[in-house]
Amino acid sequence: MALSNASFVHRIGAGVVDLASTVGQMMTLLGRILQRSTPARFDRRELLRHLEFMAIESLPIVVVTALFSGAIVVIQAAPVVQRFGAEGLLGWGAGFGVLREIGPLLTALMISGRVGANNTADLGTMVVTEQVDGLRALAIDPLEYLVVPRFYGIIMTLSLMTVFSDLLALFGAALAGQALIGLSMHGFYNGITGGLIEFKDVAHGLIKSAAFGFIVALSSCHFGLATSGGAPGVGRSVKASVVMSAGGIFALDYFLSFVVP
Amino acid sequence: MIRLDSLGVRLVDRRRGDRRWVLRDITIAVPRGCIYGLIGPGAAGKSVLLKTLAGLLPVEEGLAEIDGVNVGEAAALELEVLRRRIGMAFQNNALFDHLTVSENIAFPLRRLFTPTDDEVREKVAERLASVTLPGYEERLPPGLSGGQKKRVAFARATITQPPLLLLDEPAAGLDPVTSQRLFDLVKREVKASGATCILVSSDLDRLLPICDSVGVLVHGSMLFDGTVEDAKRSSDERVYQFVHGLPDGPL
Numbered sequence: 001m002a003l004s005n006a007s008f009v010h011r012i013g014a015g016v017v018d019l020a021s022t023v024g025q026m027m028t029l030l031g032r033i034l035q036r037s038t039p040a041r042f043d044r045r046e047l048l049r050h051l052e053f054m055a056i057e058s059l060p061i062v063v064v065t066a067l068f069s070g071a072i073v074v075i076q077a078a079p080v081v082q083r084f085g086a087e088g089l090l091g092w093g094a095g096f097g098v099l100r101e102i103g104p105l106l107t108a109l110m111i112s113g114r115v116g117a118n119n120t121a122d123l124g125t126m127v128v129t130e131q132v133d134g135l136r137a138l139a140i141d142p143l144e145y146l147v148v149p150r151f152y153g154i155i156m157t158l159s160l161m162t163v164f165s166d167l168l169a170l171f172g173a174a175l176a177g178q179a180l181i182g183l184s185m186h187g188f189y190n191g192i193t194g195g196l197i198e199f200k201d202v203a204h205g206l207i208k209s210a211a212f213g214f215i216v217a218l219s220s221c222h223f224g225l226a227t228s229g230g231a232p233g234v235g236r237s238v239k240a241s242v243v244m245s246a247g248g249i250f251a252l253d254y255f256l257s258f259v260v261p
Numbered sequence: 262m263i264r265l266d267s268l269g270v271r272l273v274d275r276r277r278g279d280r281r282w283v284l285r286d287i288t289i290a291v292p293r294g295c296i297y298g299l300i301g302p303g304a305a306g307k308s309v310l311l312k313t314l315a316g317l318l319p320v321e322e323g324l325a326e327i328d329g330v331n332v333g334e335a336a337a338l339e340l341e342v343l344r345r346r347i348g349m350a351f352q353n354n355a356l357f358d359h360l361t362v363s364e365n366i367a368f369p370l371r372r373l374f375t376p377t378d379d380e381v382r383e384k385v386a387e388r389l390a391s392v393t394l395p396g397y398e399e400r401l402p403p404g405l406s407g408g409q410k411k412r413v414a415f416a417r418a419t420i421t422q423p424p425l426l427l428l429d430e431p432a433a434g435l436d437p438v439t440s441q442r443l444f445d446l447v448k449r450e451v452k453a454s455g456a457t458c459i460l461v462s463s464d465l466d467r468l469l470p471i472c473d474s475v476g477v478l479v480h481g482s483m484l485f486d487g488t489v490e491d492a493k494r495s496s497d498e499r500v501y502q503f504v505h506g507l508p509d510g511p512l
Binding site for chain 1 (some may be wrong): 312315316317340341343345347349351352353354355356357358368369372373404
């Protein structure tokens with residue numbers, strides 16, 4: 001029993017050390033990315049290529065998630081507002097939840113699973129097939145050419161997709177409100193713009209989405225570049241990247257909900 | 262001129278988690294304009310040696326020098342300048358999957374120089390013709406066979422006509438005719454340009470006739486460094502067995 005307790009403690013300790021080491025490596029990578037983020041060293045063509053690719057890649061899943069999540073909020077809230085005769089507050093309730101929390105959070109998770117995982121797999125494959133060494137052998141800095149454009153591409157994609165996702169989610173919520181309790185689109189819109197939702201609520205969600213984009217971008221680039229061990233190694237890196245991104249998103253969400261007004 | 266003096270390289274052994282010597286006490290000198298054949302059994306450290314020369318792996322001990330530049334201690338900028346003078350074809354080809362064949366071949370040309378589009382087109386067409394792949398410009402690497410990838414990798418490594426060529430198994434997976442053509446092409450181009458070439462290949466029948474000198478690497482140690490004729494007459498049983506491809510012996 002004592003041995004098994006020791007083994008348990010040892011495993012916990014090893015896990016903490018491992019996590020600290022990974023976070024340290026990610027911070028080092030961040031430093032190197034920031035160092036290369038001057039306009040002169042930035043490959044703008046690659047950034048545009050990645051932005052286009054990431055937006056197209058993530059669009060279908062973001063559309064589906066946003067429409068349904070907005071509708072689900074209304075499905076949950078509709079019986080309550082109906083019971084109290086407060087149908088006019090449905091727009092405010094849905095808007096408040098979507099703009100501050102659901103929109104940024106769900107979009108980040110979708111982008112993490114779709115774009116972040118793909119980015120890790122892409123970079124990991126380039127590492128194990130010597131493509132990264134190939135760039136270095138051609139006197140090209142892999143961080144400048146491969147990582148920096150992807151890093152900013154993910155942050156920008158996630159931020160823009162969150163705006164798009166917020167609008168779609170509200171549209172889905174309005175449709176559901178009309179179908180479930182007969183609230184008109186106009187009534188729903190008045191609920192959102194009636195003064196209870198302020199610009200700071202929109203900003204709150206956008207700040208969160210940029211922060212989530214930062215986590216997804218850094219995590220996916222780090223695990224992609226740290227890949228070793230051939231094709232199975234790529235799979236391991238993708239898994240680690242998605243887990244780290246999801247954990248990071250929720251932890252950051254918790255703290256930002258306190259810090260950001 | 263390439264000079265290696267007591268070179269040692271250590272890499273992390275992923276299975277054991279410690280760092281192990283992959284190259285030890287390597288001393289050779291390759292004069293300018295020489296085709297140097299680097300041969301040896303699998304996992305002997307041949308690819309590691311090429312990557313070390315290109316500055317992709319750290320020099321743990323000794324010296325690796327190219328035209329007076331100490332690769333192990335070169336500053337980033339110095340290393341970048343050096344790499345612009347190196348053409349390298351990797352064992353796994355290292356073709357960029359997201360770029361077409363012509364974009365792959367033109368990549369070093371576009372990134373390191375400022376050619377016009379016409380110049381790039383002309384150069385790429387010439388390189389593709391030289392490796393007998395005309396008409397493959399718009400194909401993507403994942404759609405190519407192993408041999409075709411090798412030829413594209415060779416075309417990319419040579420498009421800037423670099424003074425130093427590091428070729429890692431450039432003919433692996435090629436049919437005998439294409440393989441012979443590739444070796445003939447290497448010899449013709451290296452001799453015409455006066456470049457230095459270190460060539461790793463397991464195809465000794467085609468490699469040895471074009472080499473000026475040869476090195477035999479076994480388990481990270483250079484067992485032989487000299488002319489092809491001396492290698493064939495070597496008194497070292499391991500060198501003799503490998504150069505003659507004998508199934509029985511110490512290897």
